[in-house]
Amino acid sequence: MKSHVIVFPGSNCDRDVAVAIEKISGSAPEMIWHKNTSIEHSDLIIVPGGFSYGDYLRCGAIASTSPIMHEVVQKAKAGVPVIGICNGFQILIETSLLDGALIRNNSLSFICRDIHIKAENSTSIFTKNNIIAKMPIAHNEGNYFASTETLKKIKDHDQIAFRYCDEHGVVNEQANPNGSMENIAGILNDTKNVLGLMPHPERAIEINLGGDDGKHIFESVLN
Amino acid sequence: MTSTWIHKTEQSLVESHGLKHDEFDNIVKGLGREPNLTELGIFSAMWNEHCSYKSSKFWLKKLPTTGERVVQGPGENAGVIDIDDGDVAVFKMESHNHPSYIEPYQGAATGVGGILRDIFTMGARPVANLNALRFGEPSHPKTKHLLAGVVEGIGGYGNCIGIPTVGGEVNFHPSYNGNILVNAMTVGIAKKDKIFYSAAAGIGNPVVYVGSKTGRDGIHGATMASAEFDDDSEDKKPTVQVGDPFTEKLLLEACLELMKEEAIIAIQDMGAAGLTSSSIEMASKGNVGLEIDLTKVPMRASNMTAYELMLSESQERMLMVIDPAKEDMARKIFKKWDLEFEVIGRVTDTKNLVLNMHGKEEACIPINILVEDAPEYQRDYTISEPTKDYTIDPNSLNAETIVDDLIKMISHPNLCSRRWIWEQYDHMVMADTIVRPGSDAAVVRVHGTNKAIAMSTDCSPTYCKHNSFEGGKHAVVETWRNLIASGALPIAITDCMNFGNPEKPEIMGQFVECIRGMTEACSALNYPVVSGNVSLYNETNGEGIYPTPAIGGVGLIKNIEKTKTIAFKKIDSAIYLIGKTEGHLGNSHFLSIVQNQEIGSTPIINLDEELKNGKFILELVNKDLILSSHDVGEGGLLVAATEMSMSSGIGVSINTERKNHAYYFGEDQGRYLVEVDAADEQKFKQVAEDHKITIELIGRTIDAYLMIQDIGKVSVKDLKSESEKWFPNFTR
């Protein structure tokens, strides 16, 4: 099991995700600096959360032009599993690996709190443990938006990975923390090997931190 | 030297630099000549209240600053305490009041940035941010804008750099209408044998500038208005500093990376008075001189003068003295992080600060004049009589209103839920937050271990206003109690002393009395001061703010499994009140919120009782005899019980002998509420008896309701929604 975590200037969940992967899989991921241009064999690439380049210009926009992202796109197209968490999700969208856009939360403020998500797709390597999971969100721009055609496309291709729901799994307006279209919390690419999600599974891997539901998302890929 | 010489007759220039005439005379005497403009600016920056502590130094020396766990007390960038296993916690709180009033977002953001640098300058990785905020009354036209901006600014900086903001306090009072307080605290973790200090050493060693470029940020307003600097119109006006958390994140990582190598001899962040204070601090601590070529300073703006370069408060910059053999390696690290790295000078044996620019000498000042000859005042003070107690006619209060009064209190801005604030702060990044905001203390695990640090900030300005001595004691004790209630061993504090104009004897009297109260509490509790900051002249239209000695306490939890929170854990537990209750309603939240009167005396703290009760709680924690605990503070017993319910959703049925306002809302000190498992009640009572602790069974946990026997009941859900609505409604 060989995993890689991409580190940009301004990434700040890189250590958290490395700790989570090591705890779950038993082996620490390799940290890859953004100026690198290649990744050797990888079973999982993670683009972690944070504020790459300070979120300046547009969240994820500048990081998506980094040398390493060219390689991540190649690896993704070759079928390597890739997860983008929070800012990582924004970066994957800016590279066009994933569809849609992430705009400012409808509350117009940063939100950090526990939410619940429910897997919609049940066949991908990330979502096959079909669960209702509690984990934190912490973002300013997590409001998922897609054009009508794009939304239809991702629905037709079963690309919605997770939706925000209440603790019982009911998807409704009250459970939507940021105004995301149709409560979308995470999406897949059409070949289902690339996942982007706003919630932070790496912050929900032990009871001491408030819950361990986040483990399921990593476990399904790592084991 | 070719710069303009300052002649004594240019009094307005001296005055606009905030220097008194006798202070100027001392400069002339020390230098043996009159200073030039750059030198005058340097003296002005070093001898102002903020840098020189000239009004407060005499009194600050009275605070206890040593203890078996104190590794570094006041005098460095931050205090350092031992938290076992070769680990230390490094922390400090600092004010950024005035800039936050002018521009709340940037003022608060750069306040956070500044205190973070103080911590990582010492070699510690910051692991937690806290704050203490005061705003004017909610109805004041500026309050909403200031609150929203400050909260967004604190979040904007902390969230981006990726350090969790885990705790804080906020209150509203008319005395802050024209002068808000923004006090930011950071706690970091380092290895005891890897702490970095600011003393420059090694004659000939390079002085290195790292971080962002220098612009004309925050240069002293009065001086910039003087004609000589006004040739470039509008654009040169002094500006509020803009924070760049992204650059600070790079600076943090670059510094910590370089600190792993044996390269840094001394390091100091450029905070207030930028290059001036950092270079003088390093030279003075090391008892050496520095020679700096200002032409080498990385500049953001064109045509900057020596005066501007020395006084700029551009953010995200550091000054270091490094081992010359490691210069290339160090440069490589900073270049990797896209940061400026420039050798701007050398350490010398002259004990002078010498500044050159374009080959000309711009300043030459003996360091000892700047530091040792800095003014120190013992200002006159008068101590106001503490406000007398006020007796309430018990018949004037009808017990039937107790539930309604409780709801008024928990939905009031000074007692309601702060969720709206802390949900805008990333309080979980770094994945070590064990207790999130909303409990007595925030608890953050020491990464990779099973131990944690607990942290709390506190102060009750109305207590301080009406009895500065007891108020000073209270601020210290309240943080101590919060740490105890979380199961932590309290170790030390940092203080942020916010007061009005010290040239007024009654304000100076408040300062003196607060210090005396803090000293007494710190000594009794073995809870020394290891760092701090003083902010004076917090006044508008001649009206000073309430005395506000904000305290940040830090404690150690040796095993995170023993951590306690305020949330009730299960139904059918026994709820005990620890400590004596007389029913002290003077100066209470009940009177200020429900009766709209600020009257009566500040409650008195019995420090022997305090220590006894605190030790008792820690023994209960060690023996696993309590499920949850909460200190009984603002609002009294009923508010404390309600908070424990709201935090968990579990209700409580209260049945006590006394059923009146004074009992339920009195703010007697030294008290806690604890939840005891029914199976442990006998053991619990035995320990209390052994230590002669006053305990009182007040009720049992039940499902979903707060019930007060013979008085009334209300659902926890309703209480919670009452408590959580104020902030979102106010800021909508």
Place this chain on the structure above:
Amino acid sequence: MLAKIHITLKKDVLDPQGKVIANSLTDLGFGGIQSVRQGKYIEIILDGDDKNAATVKLNKMCEKLLANLVIEDYSVEIN
């Protein structure tokens, strides 16, 4: 009437975003960039055709809400 408002940081105020954008453009191979300053652009459509009155009104809007005069400058243009 269409009013175009540009809001920029004052000349000597640090623009962290502009700095990062400049670096990134340089990294992408766009040479010769001296500096980048980022601002906001706002369009407001107004009733009537009195340009002078509109200018006064727009200036007030900028001062009261649109610009933060502590750190920002603005310019107003009416078509």
